[in-house]
Amino acid sequence: MMPRPQMTTINRQWRLARRPSGIAKREDFEYVEASYPTTPLQDGEVVVNNYAFLCAPTIRNWMDPPGNSLYPSINLGQVIMGPASGVVVESRHPDFSPGDRVATISSWQDYAVIRPDQSMTRVLPDDHGFIEAVGVFGLNSLTGYFGIREVGAIQSGDRVLVSGAAGSAGSVAAQVAKLGGCNVVGIAGGPEKCRWLLEDCGLDAIIDYKSEDIRTRISELFPDGINVFFDNVGGEILQAAVDNMAEFGRIVLCGQITGYNDNAAPEGPRNMMRLIYGGIRMQGFLVGHFADRFDNALRDLTEWERSGRLAHREDVRSGFAAIPGAFNSLFDGSNTGTLIVNIDA
Amino acid sequence: MMPRPQMTTINRQWRLARRPSGIAKREDFEYVEASYPTTPLQDGEVVVNNYAFLCAPTIRNWMDPPGNSLYPSINLGQVIMGPASGVVVESRHPDFSPGDRVATISSWQDYAVIRPDQSMTRVLPDDHGFIEAVGVFGLNSLTGYFGIREVGAIQSGDRVLVSGAAGSAGSVAAQVAKLGGCNVVGIAGGPEKCRWLLEDCGLDAIIDYKSEDIRTRISELFPDGINVFFDNVGGEILQAAVDNMAEFGRIVLCGQITGYNDNAAPEGPRNMMRLIYGGIRMQGFLVGHFADRFDNALRDLTEWERSGRLAHREDVRSGFAAIPGAFNSLFDGSNTGTLIVNIDA
Numbered sequence: 001m002m003p004r005p006q007m008t009t010i011n012r013q014w015r016l017a018r019r020p021s022g023i024a025k026r027e028d029f030e031y032v033e034a035s036y037p038t039t040p041l042q043d044g045e046v047v048v049n050n051y052a053f054l055c056a057p058t059i060r061n062w063m064d065p066p067g068n069s070l071y072p073s074i075n076l077g078q079v080i081m082g083p084a085s086g087v088v089v090e091s092r093h094p095d096f097s098p099g100d101r102v103a104t105i106s107s108w109q110d111y112a113v114i115r116p117d118q119s120m121t122r123v124l125p126d127d128h129g130f131i132e133a134v135g136v137f138g139l140n141s142l143t144g145y146f147g148i149r150e151v152g153a154i155q156s157g158d159r160v161l162v163s164g165a166a167g168s169a170g171s172v173a174a175q176v177a178k179l180g181g182c183n184v185v186g187i188a189g190g191p192e193k194c195r196w197l198l199e200d201c202g203l204d205a206i207i208d209y210k211s212e213d214i215r216t217r218i219s220e221l222f223p224d225g226i227n228v229f230f231d232n233v234g235g236e237i238l239q240a241a242v243d244n245m246a247e248f249g250r251i252v253l254c255g256q257i258t259g260y261n262d263n264a265a266p267e268g269p270r271n272m273m274r275l276i277y278g279g280i281r282m283q284g285f286l287v288g289h290f291a292d293r294f295d296n297a298l299r300d301l302t303e304w305e306r307s308g309r310l311a312h313r314e315d316v317r318s319g320f321a322a323i324p325g326a327f328n329s330l331f332d333g334s335n336t337g338t339l340i341v342n343i344d345a
Numbered sequence: 346m347m348p349r350p351q352m353t354t355i356n357r358q359w360r361l362a363r364r365p366s367g368i369a370k371r372e373d374f375e376y377v378e379a380s381y382p383t384t385p386l387q388d389g390e391v392v393v394n395n396y397a398f399l400c401a402p403t404i405r406n407w408m409d410p411p412g413n414s415l416y417p418s419i420n421l422g423q424v425i426m427g428p429a430s431g432v433v434v435e436s437r438h439p440d441f442s443p444g445d446r447v448a449t450i451s452s453w454q455d456y457a458v459i460r461p462d463q464s465m466t467r468v469l470p471d472d473h474g475f476i477e478a479v480g481v482f483g484l485n486s487l488t489g490y491f492g493i494r495e496v497g498a499i500q501s502g503d504r505v506l507v508s509g510a511a512g513s514a515g516s517v518a519a520q521v522a523k524l525g526g527c528n529v530v531g532i533a534g535g536p537e538k539c540r541w542l543l544e545d546c547g548l549d550a551i552i553d554y555k556s557e558d559i560r561t562r563i564s565e566l567f568p569d570g571i572n573v574f575f576d577n578v579g580g581e582i583l584q585a586a587v588d589n590m591a592e593f594g595r596i597v598l599c600g601q602i603t604g605y606n607d608n609a610a611p612e613g614p615r616n617m618m619r620l621i622y623g624g625i626r627m628q629g630f631l632v633g634h635f636a637d638r639f640d641n642a643l644r645d646l647t648e649w650e651r652s653g654r655l656a657h658r659e660d661v662r663s664g665f666a667a668i669p670g671a672f673n674s675l676f677d678g679s680n681t682g683t684l685i686v687n688i689d690a
Contacts, residue, residue, distance in 0.1 A: 005382065099533075268617045273601055276598050276631065277416050277631060279631060283627070284617065284621035284622070286622060
């Protein structure tokens with residue numbers, strides 16, 4: 001029997017053309033119009049028609065050269081990996097069927113072949129939209145949730161500091177700490193973000209890194225030391241926090257955005273003796289380490305968001321062409337809220 | 346009634362004369378012959394007639410200026426603090442009586458006023474000698490025991506690296522890991538220490554930092570990464586270990602001897618992103634954080650030592666005059682075993 005002829009459609013892609021030096025430039029990405037479908041699926045694979053992409057800072061790290069077994073690295077010529085939501089259009093995985101609405105680690109193209117068992121793929125609840133699925137209920141929010149609760153091990157009454165507090169992981173971490181009975185100080189840049197964190201997110205105090213001396217303000221706001229520091233930034237902010245940790249404090253290493261565009265590895269804190277005398281723990285994590293517990297977290301986040309106890313902002317941009325530029329605006333502080341590109345044009 | 350006249354005896358003391366720059370020099374210490382007794386005891390205090398002093402590297406940190414609330418700092422003119430064993434000669438504490446043999450955080454003098462509730466003071470078991478009480482059953486051994494078990498959370502089968510492995514905390518940490526079913530590599534300096542660790546302590550492999558490239562050897566010996574790193578040294582050794590940690594590895598910060606004699610704080614590891622991608626934990630501790638559980642640990646250590654499963658070496662020097670010099674030989678690698686000064690001359 002002859003194979004049935006199959007329609008092909010254009011599959012737009014953003015591929016890694018060269019490894020960025022510093023902030024990624026337009027020339028680091030190559031726009032390609034491939035075709036879909038190409039090769040037949042293997043067992044365990046599905047094809048997702050992507051709808052919305054989450055621009056997550058860590059994608060910048062994946063653009064760096066390979067060489068460290070713990071870091072993913074995108075090959076030259078490979079489509080850029082990134083979290084997305086979309087619809088399953090083909091499946092050779094028993095748990096996923098065409099028509100399923102999913103969130104997953106996808107790639108910057110219309111149609112992506114996914115291995116659900118390796119990409120945190122989950123079917124969306126009926127009441128979660130595609131944008132919400134990568135926004136308020138997406139990986140950045142889950143990162144904030146698990147980081148502050150599980151790695152930070154917050155207790156009611158803890159004095160908590162969050163850097164990158166207006167960011168999508170940081171703002172959730174800060175609010176989850178508030179909901180957990182903590183006293184929460186955020187670090188953010190500019191009066192508008194600070195206002196949002198104080199008024200809409202209900203934080204107790206804010207340090208504006210653009211107009212205030214971070215180290216001075218930390219020591220003023222934490223005379224008895226920081227119990228939990230949730231860090232998205234690294235560098236001198238991490239150092240200032242280390243120097244002000246309370247005994248048995250926990251430092252949650254979520255990101256080090258200060259170093260993502262440098263070619264040298266970012267500096268860590270200098271004074272390990274303070275960790276020793278304080279019995280202080282510093283621990284890194286990825287949201288994927290908690291993938292088997294996403295359901296419970298999403299129930300909490302949904303309840304808090306629907307009842308108005310979790311503020312969230314999305315910065316949604318439109319069109320496939322917008323992805324690289326949107327991604328880069330993560331690094332200059334110009335975006336407000338979770339950066340999402342909706343390509344359903 | 347007239348107060349009963351009381352005999353006074355000479356109380357030899359080593360006081361801090363000035364803050365050391367680098368390795369402490371003889372002129373940094375002042376020898377004083379005070380008299381005992383001086384002022385009446387307060388409630389909760391006891392006087393200990395010291396017998397043996399443990400020279401612990403961390404005492405060097407206490408000689409630095411104050412300024413960090415988490416670090417103890419010895420005042421200028423104050424007698425140097427240090428762990429010791431001795432006999433209670435006066436007591437206004439309900440749990441201690443004259444004649445009790447104790448181990449405690451004391452100070453470099455014949456007679457020290459101690460607050461047992463603040464100085465990890467414990468009565469010695471009858472079968473523990475004064476030297477053993479600060480040696481194989483002293484704070485350095487307890488540091489190794491709690492650090493590797495509680496902070497390192499070793500599991501059978503873990504791949505473990507110990508720096509300063511021939512030191513008194515490191516050698517216990519390494520052997521406790523072996524007794525716990527781990528595969529253990531030690532870092533030490535020189536063939537004699539390496540031989541002792543391999544043959545007497547039963548370690549699986551040794552890196553001689555005096556003749557081998559530490560980074561190369563770590564990557565050769567841990568092709569699948571380090572699960573637990575017990576660090577006494579800091580600096581480049583800590584960096585090399587961080588770069589070779591396995592996913593979910595634990596770094597136990599016990600000491601940073603590479604930096605104790607510098608005026609600048611020692612460098613921490615540079616690449617926090619590796620902690621993030623690996624879900625790696627780095628945690629400092631002091632043995633005092635586990636003070637309420639010393640009894641169980643001492644039962645284990647005693648059983649292992651008496652049955653020949655825990656090798657230990659003591660470097661015992663004699664005479665009150667020997668204390669400062671003995672202390673400094675901690676930092677040039679010249680001593681073999683736990684450095685103790687017995688002043689019962």
